[in-house]
Amino acid sequence: MRAAAKSSAAKPRRRVSRAPAPKPYHHGDLRRVLIDAALQLVGEGGAETVSVREAARRAGVSPGAPFRHFPSRDALMQAVSEEAQRRFRAEIEAALAAAPGDPLGRFRCLGLAYLRWAMRNPTHFEIISSRRLFDHDKAAGISSDNAELIELSERTLAEALAAGQLRTVDLKQVQIAGRALVYGFARMNIDGHFPRWGVDAAEAEQAAEAILDLFIEGIAKRT
Amino acid sequence: MRAAAKSSAAKPRRRVSRAPAPKPYHHGDLRRVLIDAALQLVGEGGAETVSVREAARRAGVSPGAPFRHFPSRDALMQAVSEEAQRRFRAEIEAALAAAPGDPLGRFRCLGLAYLRWAMRNPTHFEIISSRRLFDHDKAAGISSDNAELIELSERTLAEALAAGQLRTVDLKQVQIAGRALVYGFARMNIDGHFPRWGVDAAEAEQAAEAILDLFIEGIAKRT
DNA sequence: TTGTGAATGTAAGCACCGATTACACGGATT
DNA sequence: AATCCGTGTAATCGGTGCTTACATTCACAA
Numbered sequence: 001m002r003a004a005a006k007s008s009a010a011k012p013r014r015r016v017s018r019a020p021a022p023k024p025y026h027h028g029d030l031r032r033v034l035i036d037a038a039l040q041l042v043g044e045g046g047a048e049t050v051s052v053r054e055a056a057r058r059a060g061v062s063p064g065a066p067f068r069h070f071p072s073r074d075a076l077m078q079a080v081s082e083e084a085q086r087r088f089r090a091e092i093e094a095a096l097a098a099a100p101g102d103p104l105g106r107f108r109c110l111g112l113a114y115l116r117w118a119m120r121n122p123t124h125f126e127i128i129s130s131r132r133l134f135d136h137d138k139a140a141g142i143s144s145d146n147a148e149l150i151e152l153s154e155r156t157l158a159e160a161l162a163a164g165q166l167r168t169v170d171l172k173q174v175q176i177a178g179r180a181l182v183y184g185f186a187r188m189n190i191d192g193h194f195p196r197w198g199v200d201a202a203e204a205e206q207a208a209e210a211i212l213d214l215f216i217e218g219i220a221k222r223t
Numbered sequence: 224m225r226a227a228a229k230s231s232a233a234k235p236r237r238r239v240s241r242a243p244a245p246k247p248y249h250h251g252d253l254r255r256v257l258i259d260a261a262l263q264l265v266g267e268g269g270a271e272t273v274s275v276r277e278a279a280r281r282a283g284v285s286p287g288a289p290f291r292h293f294p295s296r297d298a299l300m301q302a303v304s305e306e307a308q309r310r311f312r313a314e315i316e317a318a319l320a321a322a323p324g325d326p327l328g329r330f331r332c333l334g335l336a337y338l339r340w341a342m343r344n345p346t347h348f349e350i351i352s353s354r355r356l357f358d359h360d361k362a363a364g365i366s367s368d369n370a371e372l373i374e375l376s377e378r379t380l381a382e383a384l385a386a387g388q389l390r391t392v393d394l395k396q397v398q399i400a401g402r403a404l405v406y407g408f409a410r411m412n413i414d415g416h417f418p419r420w421g422v423d424a425a426e427a428e429q430a431a432e433a434i435l436d437l438f439i440e441g442i443a444k445r446t
Numbered sequence: 447t448t449g450t451g452a453a454t455g456t457a458a459g460c461a462c463c464g465a466t467t468a469c470a471c472g473g474a475t476t
Numbered sequence: 477a478a479t480c481c482g483t484g485t486a487a488t489c490g491g492t493g494c495t496t497a498c499a500t501t502c503a504c505a506a
Contacts, residue, residue: 027455030455051493052492052494061456062455062456062457063492063494064455064495065455067493067494068453068454069454071494072493129410173430173433174437176408176434177437177438179407179411180405180408181400181403183407183410183416184403184404185407187352187407187410188403191352192353207399210396211396211399211403214391215400215438222445250483275465276462277463284484285484286463287484287487288483288484288485291482294465295465
């Protein structure tokens, strides 16, 4: 690519807050900009094509600068993952709050919001999905990630059981199976198992809804 | 990519039958050895930590030699993927052939064999799972991969439907849901979503069987 | 206002990586 | 026996993660 070739172009050293200097030595909010750049890079070529140098390049900063904010590439990716998880959880909770109803219906809303977000934001979902790459140290620690979401789904399922809407009592199994279903569908989508749906997102979302309904009918008490 | 751990892998050479030639110029079966080395590397540090150089190092060969057999790293990984897929399909078909019974029971055997193989060979399964990395060109082409397996599961499901064992008639939905379920479970396992099961494989397999049964009961005609 | 230390950037460099090119070896064909 | 060509080596290039040394700026205090 191109060398930086920063034209120094000796500028007047106005430090008055009135006019913004064209090249301030300090970036201002490099950390945030790096995370955004990395997020964009994931969207362009997958998670493993993200390079710290390219992120720095897009931030208009030297290759070593990012290491002032992240001790390693993995740390940067972890920050990206946390950002993605934050958005994910926010959207799920919003969708669940906005759609009340019977417990099983709310469980369906939960799964649907999960699937929709995963299909519409494959970039973010890909980052979230693999703990082995980004959260390997945090996995046994704080667990402030989507454990909250897991608990939310468990609570909703418990309500459904209390309301007599389920045909089985093993909530843990149902919860894991539901997670595996939506996770598997979303992963298959971004892993390219549905090449035909790459061009028709609506069809993919329809299929997602259909298999979710199939699962829910499977766990619901038969009429 | 990141630096890989060093490892001395001076392999004893034996190719000449007459005298102990210390260094035969030609390796003999480098292609196979490279695939095996790459497979081993995936098992040690994940798919993206595999480097052509390290594979060459373990094969006792110069860094440029692998490129005589594979035009690129991705080509090597694709060969590894094909090898893994071959073993996968062989085991599934063997398990299915050895366990006859009613169609739905055979479908269960299919899913169980899938899950078991995925849990016991996470290395291979990880390679198989992501088409975007390894099969991007082949995806629309020959499709000699596990499309055969998909068809096999569809056929088994159709038999189950014909035998009146299913409560729904939309086979495509059932098939996709089943695939998403087992794929999601296997992926969650290797992606580290079940850290507790990292030490107890038996428990993981029990859980896998349980969610599979949950799903099958969900699609079965109620007695 | 003026030091002064901590933050945060740059510059240079290391080792490793994928990939290419020129060259060396040797088994197989004729 | 001479030759061809598949297969290995050696050298090299640009890119990458990461470290170290140095430069600049900001924030806070005397």
